[in-house]
Amino acid sequence: MSVQYRAVNWTRHKVVYDLVLAGACVAFVGVFMVMSMVVHPPPNEVSPPILVMRALGTLAIVLLHVVLAIGPLARLWPRTTFLLANRRHLGVATFLVAGLHAFVVYGFYGGFGVENPVLAVLVRPDGSVGFEFVGFLALLVLLVMAATSHDFWLALLGHGVWKAMHMAVYVAYALVVAHVVFGVLRSEKSLVFPLLLLGGALVLGGLHLVAGGREWRRDAASSDESEDGWIDVGDPHEIPDKRARVVCLGSGNRVAVFRDGDRLSALSNVCAHQGGPLGEGEILDGCATCPWHGYQYHTENGQSPPPYTEKIPTYELRVRGGRVEVNPRPNEPGTPTTPVSITEGGAS
């Protein structure tokens, strides 16, 4: 959390995350180069610049798969949320590696000739374009996303617009797949490449479908209404202490009902930072804490502890007949509410 502009709010975790990421990237390129030399040893080796561009291109695609897999992974197995906490650095790293790949391609395939190196690669003499242009478009998408990844843009655009904009990562993925299909798969005959590409697509598609399906089933199962329109949340004793139960309202909005000892409070499930699933976090320091980036909110008023200024909507709760119910009408962000006791209203 931050109340002032900083390029990166470094923490020990971020430093370790980035060092591990950088080490993995270097190891990837190293393994690629060494294994290439093993299978095609000198003097019959692949030219070093081509090895570098291939290694970087492959690495960029692998990183893009990891970026795309982290979201559904964290939804399916919340314990893996630590991968998500610094996902933006992973996204920026993906762009940098892809950019390096393009730089080497423009330098060696487009350079040393009689034409502009970038245009020589992107545009054929007859004005047509090839798979390189598709890769260039993917790089542009990644550039826009990397350039707007900072919280400055998040605050400026609002997390709804920002998130919608960053869904363009799926456009980048589609462009990258096309780049590989019309480039690599037309040049290389080994089954390794289509199998890797297909395997990656199946894993990503499978993760997204399973995560989405589970969320859809959970939402569908949590919309029982009382006669006056309040939504049944369930037996309050079944909510683990310091944690929340998430229910979907008829409007599609989700509410996180937190239990802190014998007190219950309801907040919007959408974190004001990046729209993270607040209800999958827990109460730390007396505040509901988002599992994505640790943004915190007082459970009784939806306000971040000073000096932070984020606010999210709160909801009214009541306990009747041993069941906790939530009023689906949200209060204005930051509106104080009175927590209810799990023993109110004849709790069992």
Place this chain on the structure above:
Amino acid sequence: MSGRPGIYVIYRPLPAAMLTLVLAAVGALAGLMLGTAAAAALGQRDPGTGVWDTSSAITLSGTIVAEPYPMLLPDDGAAGVLLVGVGKVGPPQEVLDLIGSSASVTGYRLERDGMRMLEVQSTSAGEGSGGPIARTPADRGEHAIATEILDSKCYLGAMKPGSGEGHQACAILCVRGGIPPMISWSDAAGVRHYALLTTAGGEPMRDEDTSLIAEPVVVTGTLTARDGWLWMAADRIER
């Protein structure tokens, strides 16, 4: 409490119970990444036996000819050596100034399957007269060859493997810059053949044909043997 190890918060100490999970996940991801790197590296096609020896320049003496691509015909009677410049361009003007003359050419050797090229570093006029040379072509008949048009510099060793869709932009740039185009194919016995490509009239390849470089094409025309090379005078180039 829920019995879970606690959530991960990026600005707080890592819960001790999560350390094993974090290490296992990072290890699994790293293993997956490095496995992919190894698989992709092993899947690369054979780049062939091309050589680009930039460790030391060699000097060859002979007569420079240019019908249609500049070439040195060595005094020792060996096959002609293609001459190109540094980068994706044909030979420098000093070579062109000596066409038809005896010369010594110094440069870096590119070679694949006995076909040689020099990336010219310097040229000097030779002592011989450089008079007319008997270069009688041997007719090898009409052929329709399924192949790919390559740029000879990259394919002989400058940018291995120097073929395929991925190399198309580079190959087009090379040929447009003056690097001789060539084709390669295998006969029924599996023997690899190479031929330098010209128009039907024996002129350098037309600019409009460069869009077909690195594409699967059928080249139809007349094959001749001359100066230790095969030459394909193409009547038609079709996808």
